[in-house]
Amino acid sequence: MGIEIEDKFDVPPDYAVPDLSGVAEVVGPKGHQLVALYYDTPDLRLATRGVTLRRRRGGADPGWHLKLPKAKGVRQEITHPLTRSTRTVPDELAELVRAYSRGGELRPVAELDTKRTVTLLVDGDARLLEVADDRVKGTVLGEEPRVERWREVEAELLSGDEALLAKVGKRLRKAGARPADSASKLARLLQPPTPDRVPTEPGTxxxxxxxxxxxxxxxxxxxxxxxxxxxxxxxxxxxxxxxxxxxxxxxxxxxxxxxxxxxxxxxxxxxxxxxxxxxxxxxxxxxxxxxxxxxxxxxxxxxxxxxxxxxxxxxxxxxxxxxxxxxxxxxxxxxxxxxxxxxxxxxxxxxxxxxxxxxxxxxxxxxxxxxxxxxxxxxxxxxxxxxxxxxxxxxxxxxxxxxxxxxxxxxxxxxxxxxxxxxxxxxxxxxxxxxxxxxxxxxxxxxxxxxxxxxxxxxxxxxxxxxxxxxxxxxxxxxxxxxxxxxxxxx
The missing domain is CATH 1.40.20.10 (CHAD domain)
Incomplete structure (x- = not known):
């Protein structure tokens, strides 16, 4: 289990990641190809609540990843080794989302194919922060698949402090990045429905x-x-x-x-x-x-x-x-x-x-x-x-x-x-x-x-x-x- 502390940004296709060597020692950039299948119920009960369950190949951390909703800006991630099957979610992870799935079938609902370029900020052997520049091809699975393409940048703390994250975020924004409209790639692609709620009068x-x-x-x-x-x-x-x-x-x-x-x-x-x-x-x-x-x-x-x-x-x-x-x-x-x-x-x-x-x-x-x-x-x-x-x-x-x-x-x-x-x-x-x-x-x-x-x-x-x-x-x-x-x- 890990705790993610990160900032996500939407960027235009021609965005240039700024030089971060003035913030800390820089290693990279280095490229990766990531292919992730996302699982949910047919009516997207997990995505509606901000839960992400995926099976990912490629990169430094292939395997199953379960991301639970943010609390005070911190998101909990639970990992599981990669399994051969793409049809069945591991029992340990399926158990952890029962409050959201409530017995509904978990099946692939989307695929994200990401070309990721990673830049690390380090202090000697300590990995402080990772900046990931992602070019994404997203496919909504179903009888009539739908494809979208976009680019985004993510800054994630590894062992650094939040002051470092704020400093890097400031430089990324100055170069033309803006805070992401969606909490995750999957939310951007699927645009899950918000729970219905009878409106109440403001101030009442x-x-x-x-x-x-x-x-x-x-x-x-x-x-x-x-x-x-x-x-x-x-x-x-x-x-x-x-x-x-x-x-x-x-x-x-x-x-x-x-x-x-x-x-x-x-x-x-x-x-x-x-x-x-x-x-x-x-x-x-x-x-x-x-x-x-x-x-x-x-x-x-x-x-x-x-x-x-x-x-x-x-x-x-x-x-x-x-x-x-x-x-x-x-x-x-x-x-x-x-x-x-x-x-x-x-x-x-x-x-x-x-x-x-x-x-x-x-x-x-x-x-x-x-x-x-x-x-x-x-x-x-x-x-x-x-x-x-x-x-x-x-x-x-x-x-x-x-x-x-x-x-x-x-x-x-x-x-x-x-x-x-x-x-x-x-x-x-x-x-x-x-x-x-x-x-x-x-x-x-x-x-x-x-x-x-x-x-x-x-x-x-x-x-x-x-x-x-x-x-x-x-x-x-x-x-x-x-x-x-x-x-x-x-x-």
């Missing part, structure tokens, strides 16, 4: 809401391949996208039609993701505790039970995630999210000016936090009150997500409200995490006791977790009081 609450929903659907999709590869933090980020979508559907229900069924499916997916994520977090938590204890205080095979055993359960949870992400129910959820963004069925209030309408939504969601708190404090039984405080945490998280969704539109007040809601969420989360950890440790200790193992260290860890939970519980009134004071200045 509906426009802000639909833009936010679309951003979170994109975020969820972008994490899908990373989750399938078990990349760091991917499950957490995908779960957060689910939660943000659910929160938005609840918080903005006055602007939308009935979305309860969709909320239920997002909860289902979040729960599937949550099992592996929770095991990962608590395993890391216990490992840190054990590392902090003196060796003589660690008795019995506790490291195995709290490490290897939990890790095995975590891997089993990952397998269940992979099964889920390849199932019809998941594809149906993605289709439903696409349909929501395309036509959200906005109600009349969505057509009102954004600022006034959305500020009211933010205030209402914070009011839910204070009402949940008042309800919890009215409960006399300590155990039931603790359960009720969990509702306060959930309400605070929803208020935070709502404020974060509105921050680009409403600015500083929403940033402050999100920060205050997060403070309540975090302190309650610290308490909840300590309580859950104690329950896990008690269960593992019981298994150890039944196996005849020394359970002394389990008791120590339970004491550590009880202390953490009690400190958070004692700290909460101060955090709550400070938050109420701060929120009064915002809403």
């Amino acid at each position: 609450a509906g426009e802000v809401l639909v833009d936010y929903l679309e951003s979170q659907v994109t975020a969820l999709l972008s994490q899908d391949p990373r989750v399938r590869r078990a990349e760091e933090d991917a499950v957490h980020q995908m779960r957060v996208a689910c939660r943000r979508l659910r929160s938005a559907l609840k918080a903005f229900k006055s602007l939308l039609g009935d979305t309860q069924a969709l909320q239920d499916e997002l909860r289902w997916l979040g729960n599937v993701l949550g099992e592996a994520r929770d095991l990962e977090v608590i395993r890391d938590r216990f490992a840190r505790h054990l590392e902090g204890l003196a060796p003589e205080l660690v008795t019995g095979p506790i490291a195995t039970r709290l490490g290897d055993d939990l890790h095995e359960r975590e891997q089993q949870a990952y397998e269940r995630i992979k099964d889920t992400l390849s199932g019809a129910r998941y594809y149906a959820l993605l289709d439903a999210l696409d349909a929501l963004v395309a036509d959200p069925g906005l109600r009349k209030p969505a057509g009102k000016p954004a600022e006034k309408t959305l500020n009211g939504v933010a205030v209402k969601n914070w009011d839910r936090v204070t009402k949940a708190y008042d309800t919890a404090q009215a409960v006399e039984d300590p155990e039931r009150r603790e359960i009720a405080m969990h509702d306060v945490r959930k309400a605070a998280k929803r208020a935070r997500y709502t404020a974060e969704a509105l921050r680009p539109t409403l600015g500083k007040p929403m940033r402050k409200l999100a920060k205050n809601a997060e403070a309540v969420q975090e302190i309650l989360g610290l308490h909840q995490d300590g309580v859950v950890a104690q329950e896990v440790l008690a269960k593992e200790a019981e298994s150890a006791r039944e196996a005849g193992e020394d359970t002394f260290t389990y008791g120590l860890l339970i004491g550590i977790e009880r202390g953490a939970a009690e400190r958070a519980h004692e700290e909460f009134p101060r955090v709550w009081a400070e938050t109420l004071q701060a929120v009064k200045k915002v809403v």
Whole structure:
């Protein structure tokens, strides 16, 4: 897997790549012939989402290349060795685009024949940046093939920094290059359709809401391949996208039609993701505790039970995630999210000016936090009150997500409200995490006791977790009081 940082430029047929020797030492130019077959579903589901899957011969990196959509200007590329077949996409790559193909057949849709001239900028043995001057012949495959020809230049960082990329880009533009109209050669050739979307009136609450929903659907999709590869933090980020979508559907229900069924499916997916994520977090938590204890205080095979055993359960949870992400129910959820963004069925209030309408939504969601708190404090039984405080945490998280969704539109007040809601969420989360950890440790200790193992260290860890939970519980009134004071200045 690689991360691409590059700039693309459209240039006229007679363009001359400028002398770059004043920027760094130059090697080349050197010519290559590249022939690439591009794969997609018949209705171009990958290209529509900015995903590129190709089989390329020639050049320095022949093989299969999967390029996933850009995030903050960075594009992820995954490679696979060249295979003999041009008909079948390798299973590993087909798996990574399932969120986009959704069971559709992957087949060749285009061919690009490129005469590439490469100039390298180097510093000794270090390859800093590559400038590729491409003369392209593109063919759209089908019953009636269509052929186009054009020229473009691409500057890609290798080991250099972005300041170097900016300097080279400036020289290329000065010589007559202009930023490319298309993100890729394939997009230029195929001109894939943009997803249909019912237009919203500029400046309205509906426009802000639909833009936010679309951003979170994109975020969820972008994490899908990373989750399938078990990349760091991917499950957490995908779960957060689910939660943000659910929160938005609840918080903005006055602007939308009935979305309860969709909320239920997002909860289902979040729960599937949550099992592996929770095991990962608590395993890391216990490992840190054990590392902090003196060796003589660690008795019995506790490291195995709290490490290897939990890790095995975590891997089993990952397998269940992979099964889920390849199932019809998941594809149906993605289709439903696409349909929501395309036509959200906005109600009349969505057509009102954004600022006034959305500020009211933010205030209402914070009011839910204070009402949940008042309800919890009215409960006399300590155990039931603790359960009720969990509702306060959930309400605070929803208020935070709502404020974060509105921050680009409403600015500083929403940033402050999100920060205050997060403070309540975090302190309650610290308490909840300590309580859950104690329950896990008690269960593992019981298994150890039944196996005849020394359970002394389990008791120590339970004491550590009880202390953490009690400190958070004692700290909460101060955090709550400070938050109420701060929120009064915002809403």
